[in-house]
Amino acid sequence: MKQTYETGLAGEETAERFLEGKGMVCLLRRYRNKCGEIDLVMKDRETIVFVEVKTRKKAGPGQGLLAVDRKKQMRIFRAATLYLMEEKKLNTAVRFDIVEIGTDAVIHVPNAFQPSGTMFFH
């Protein structure tokens, strides 16, 4: 159990460094409120980016992305809405990304899902 926690933490650190390398700025790590939790809250120029990080030690590429199912998406979405309300930032551009930390590659999917249900993999 402890090992899983550490794996996740290490993965989130890798993801943060990876995204910072792409020019984003980290606002919050492991943000948590009563609606749910968000692994990373970053800023990509004017856009606030909510990032879900999935670390996989064994499974093949893409398995981590698939683990973010609709239920998980809704939890992130609700947590993000609450965050934006508290910060009074409802009028800023917002994006939801997924980062998968695999054994030998990092996959970053910008704008991976939207509250309306459409998925963008590009």
Add this chain to the structure above:
Amino acid sequence: MNEIMAKTLSFGINGVNGFPVTVEVFGINGIPGMEIIGLPDTSVRESKDRVNAAIINSGRQMQPRRITINLAPADTKKEGPSFDLPIAIGILLASGEMVPDPGIRMDEIAMFGELSLDGLIQPISGVLPMVISAKEYGIRKVIIPAGNAKEVACIEEMEVFPAQRLEEVILHLEGKKTIQPQKTISYDHLIRGFHCSVNMSQIRGQQAARRALEVAAAGGHNLMMVGVPGSGKTMLARALPGILPPLSFSESLETTRLHSICGRLSADSGLMVERPFCAPHHSASVASLIGGGPDATPGEVSLAHNGVLFLDELPEFSRASLEALRQPLEDGFVTVSRVRRQAVYQSSFMLVAAMNPCPCGYFGSSRKNCRCTTQEIRRYLDRISGPLLDRIDIQIEVDAVPVQEIRNSRPAESSETICLRVTEARKLQLNRYRGTSIHCNSQLDGKGIRQYCILDPEAEMLLHNAVETMNMSMRAYNRILKVARTIADLEKQEKIRVHHIAEAIQYRELDQKYWR
């Protein structure tokens, strides 16, 4: 750029008429999502998913924004996938992904088209009525799916841009690569290369039926054929469109319009040059014949507008379906009222009915015995009501052609030759009825008959004798006069002579034989 608004123009369909729809797209920062408002139906609401994929597959970005799409006017229901294209262009404009060429004004270009996920523009139904309405509203430029291009090729004073892909439209509006406007094809050119599928020259024997068909075509009279199975009733009926005068441009527009909203046109068919021939099966419901469904779509009577409605096995149709035909037969249009909408569709067609003389089919045949009882025959014939029969001017009996006659007879007169005579007769009628609402003899009413059907004394005597001996009704009398008028027109004679009347009386003899 925080919030941006874009507008594109499209058209919706209500009945046979289009109405302008402004697609307003409002993009704002915030939690991303897309909402379509303005009374969209499911296919319009689903368009956001098609649009998303199509934009990405056209090499453009889909910015994560909070997007509201309004289809104005907000109080009319919008249907169908034709708004995909204007919505996609609106989103691209609103998100700044696309900047239109300064020379292009978005409110001067109407666009319609369904998008597929890979960015292709798919053909839609109803392009012709929408383009016509666009023209009426003063729009001179339209972007349409390439698959619908032929349908509107005859519309003049319109710049029609047929597009295959969303990408082409984007580049066109950005002024980077112009789509070649569709060349206008003249209607005369279209109609010249046209031949009817069944030619009268293929029909052997049947001299009487051929003549009746010609008279029916010349006066626009409804026709009923009674005959044994296999006597050629269906083939005769199918040859009728070929001897009717060619569709005029305005007639073709009317008919193509109706077929367009039903999605009955194939991609490569342009304006219809062939008169429609509709042969609904006898299980047809009232709604499928007259028009109906939740959206009040046109029925077979409207699809047969300016053409032929062929009802084979007439007594097998349900009573309700047959009686429902009376109003369109009388008025030339139908009013279809449904919960969601009401529409008036033109339905001026020639009715051709075919039936067997009895349930087994061989009553009165010279070569096979009929197995039916008198009551059975009576019941069968009585399924056709008097009022419907009253609207059928010409009734003939068709007998099977003997084998020797089929093998020995020379090729008969072709449809083209007959069509010339019919067209001449129709021209005569058009001239005579100029200034009235009547186009052909079948539409004459009592007053018109007295005014235009002038008999010479001999003819008058024959008619009066016939009426007395055959105990005919006033209605039958009028119909004989109308048909005699047409026969005289075929001979280009102003006065109705005795042999015209004699022939017209023949077309009524079935009244005496079957429905007495």
